[in-house]
Amino acid sequence: HSLLTALVIFGLLTVVVKGYWEAVIPLTWLVASIVFLVKHYPIWSHHYLFIFTPMAWLASYSMTGVLDFYQRRDWRKHLKRLNFPEFILPLISTLLLVYGVSKFPFSIPTFPENAQQAIAIEVLKKHKGANQWVFVDEPIIAFSANLLVPPEVAVLSSKRLASGSISFHDIPPILARYQPQQILLSRFVGRALSNDSLKTYLEKYYSRNSLDAPQEEKVNFAHYVLKN
Incomplete structure (x- = not known):
């Protein structure tokens, strides 16, 4: 963020020096976004797009200055004469x-990202039966195990829980409707098991699966299998 901010500053300086007054559009966008988000709660990662997009636009003006400078035939003369105003901003x-490109994470993240997710996928595959439905609080794990998740909880995120659009009190009716073969709680295991209605439902209709000792040491999730 500090690098982008620095480029924005040099972009604004380029705008003033070169007179690129159309930059008032991204600048207005940036100011309006900041004013809007100051009083907005909660702030999630996708909200930063309202700020980063106009910042990237403004930062691009610093690159315009670079291109304009190096496309000139006499740019070497300004360097030799140390013509400060002409070359310092482009430089x-x-x-x-160059620094930003060198620090850019070009590697593409892979899944599973850690040992717990890998073990969770392995456990779901191991107990896969004729019933393909599973309930997980991290749906990408079910997808990786080639299993189905009830549509109502296909997106079970902290945002939905925080906004009240869904709660763990709403889960038992969904479980009763689909009767998933397996339940795996990992992201919100503590919050889920602290809900009395969900905990009671699990104790009545599901058996908690005990993992192998080596696996137990690497994970922090609860796995349940539907009782016969």
Whole structure:
């Protein structure tokens, strides 16, 4: 973020020096977004797009200054004469851009991301039966195990829980409707098992699965299998 902010600053300086007054559009966008988000709660990661998009737009003006400078035939003369106003902004912008590219995480994240997720997928596959329905609080695990998740809980996120659009009190009726073969709680295991209605339902209709000792040491999730 600090790198982007620096590029925005040099972009604004380029706007002033070169007179790119159309930059008032992203600048207005940025100011309006900040004013809007100051009083907005809660702030989630996707809200930052309202700020980062106009910031990237403004930062691009610093690159415009770089291109304009190096496309000139006499740019070497300004360097030799140390013509400070002419080359300092393009030079700093170039250095920031090179540094930013060198720090960019080009590696693509893979799944599973950790040992717990890998073990969770393995456990779901091991207990897969004719009933393909499972309830998990991290649906990507069910997807990786090639199992089905009830549509009502296909997106069970902290945002939905925080907003009240769903709660663990709503889960038992969904479980009763689909009767999933397996239940695996990992992300919200503590919150889920502290809900009395869900805990009672699990104790009545499901058996908690005990993992192997090596697996037990690496994970923090609860796995249940439907009783016969």
